[in-house]
Amino acid sequence: MTTAAFGVHSEVGPLRKVIVHRPDMSLKRLTPTNNDKLLFDDILWVEHAQKEHDRFVTLMRERGVEVFYHQELLAQALEATPHAKRNAVEQAVTHLTVGPALVDAVREELSTWSGKDLATHLIGGLTKEEFDVRGFDTRSLVAASADPQQFVLPPLPNSLYQRDPAAWLYGGVSLNPMFWHARLLETMNQSTIYHNHPMFTGEDFSYWYPPSGDEADFDEEDFGKAALEGGDMMPIGNGTVVIGISERSTPQMIEHIALATFAAGAAERVIAVNVPKRRSYMHLDTVFTFLDVDKASAYLPFLETAVTHSLRPGDRDRTLDVRPERGFVDAVEDALAISRLDIIPTGGDDSQQAREQWDSGNNFFALEPGVVVGYHKNQFTNRKLRQHGVDVIEIEGFELGKGRGGTHCMTCPILREGI
Numbered sequence: 001m002t003t004a005a006f007g008v009h010s011e012v013g014p015l016r017k018v019i020v021h022r023p024d025m026s027l028k029r030l031t032p033t034n035n036d037k038l039l040f041d042d043i044l045w046v047e048h049a050q051k052e053h054d055r056f057v058t059l060m061r062e063r064g065v066e067v068f069y070h071q072e073l074l075a076q077a078l079e080a081t082p083h084a085k086r087n088a089v090e091q092a093v094t095h096l097t098v099g100p101a102l103v104d105a106v107r108e109e110l111s112t113w114s115g116k117d118l119a120t121h122l123i124g125g126l127t128k129e130e131f132d133v134r135g136f137d138t139r140s141l142v143a144a145s146a147d148p149q150q151f152v153l154p155p156l157p158n159s160l161y162q163r164d165p166a167a168w169l170y171g172g173v174s175l176n177p178m179f180w181h182a183r184l185l186e187t188m189n190q191s192t193i194y195h196n197h198p199m200f201t202g203e204d205f206s207y208w209y210p211p212s213g214d215e216a217d218f219d220e221e222d223f224g225k226a227a228l229e230g231g232d233m234m235p236i237g238n239g240t241v242v243i244g245i246s247e248r249s250t251p252q253m254i255e256h257i258a259l260a261t262f263a264a265g266a267a268e269r270v271i272a273v274n275v276p277k278r279r280s281y282m283h284l285d286t287v288f289t290f291l292d293v294d295k296a297s298a299y300l301p302f303l304e305t306a307v308t309h310s311l312r313p314g315d316r317d318r319t320l321d322v323r324p325e326r327g328f329v330d331a332v333e334d335a336l337a338i339s340r341l342d343i344i345p346t347g348g349d350d351s352q353q354a355r356e357q358w359d360s361g362n363n364f365f366a367l368e369p370g371v372v373v374g375y376h377k378n379q380f381t382n383r384k385l386r387q388h389g390v391d392v393i394e395i396e397g398f399e400l401g402k403g404r405g406g407t408h409c410m411t412c413p414i415l416r417e418g419i
């Protein structure tokens, strides 16, 4: 039993604490013209998405999991210190986001807002109409040229997928540099929470990225060059981390994580596996998730091309020993010291498998070994899992899945036991 307040020691051990984001204003901002840019494949019926999400939260709470809402944590963190609010406003409102002519005025105004209102708009975006910039039309081209619905601050609808911008590996968290522009500011909100919320300040945990864990290390221009997202990062247990080299996560960043976790003694092996760079595969957890200590769901076409390397500490300080593996599953079996990882493929014929993979049919979230939550619509896959002895709890995901994410994507575990 873990005694620390935070730490994620496996993918399937008993889940104690998790952060999620209830669908909100940011999803109401999606329109048929902006949904692609905001990485959603459709617009959502938000009230229904909320019901689906509430059911997910209720079933976790019924099982004793402590569930925290991202927006509430952000609101509380913003109120925790004057620095928190000032820093969050300065990071979100810059010469690049609102233009140099408006930056001081917007910062000044937002600094007077309550943590609750500010959190709502840091996630939900802020339109020109909501932030009355009319007085600035003669001073700011951004103000003068924007129509009332245009965003002064962008909405962050992918906050729904809490897995990606901050990810725990054993006793530390990585505040991730996101690949797509539409998600960059999500990490700023995570940083505000971890550095200022009383639940986290004073607790003993590491920052795997940025290396110093320092808030000042966030530079939105650097973020365009590095990329790492939590959907690719899995602390599978036994001192091993699995990370996908995907559309969203680069080998350079995987080296950073390996060096940081090795130096702290938190991990001794990183298994890096290639994930084809395409929308439907975007992270490792869209094609592979753990279900039990020795069971995993996988989309077989991914496994066929899964070039794999293991990274271990090198013979000198801050060096790595990188070796090719025979196969991804072999490497995981070896790392977990199990004779066989039961791979349960996506259900149905080839086209049904492709359809269910697209609908998050390989994206399960474990509450304890062998008990997972997934979308109801993936009937062929869910049936198969049950045949292999996995308890699949279903939630509706018609609306929640429209951004291409399932239960694993929507959750950021912050305390989970080992296996």
Ligand SMILES: NC(=O)NCCC[C@H](N)C(=O)O
Pocket: 038, 039, 040, 158, 161, 163, 164, 183, 230, 231, 232, 282, 283, 285, 286, 403, 404, 405, 406, 408, 409
């Ligand atoms: N871990 C995940 O696979 N997260 C899903 C992220 C979906 C989001 N619309 C995105 O494209 O980033």
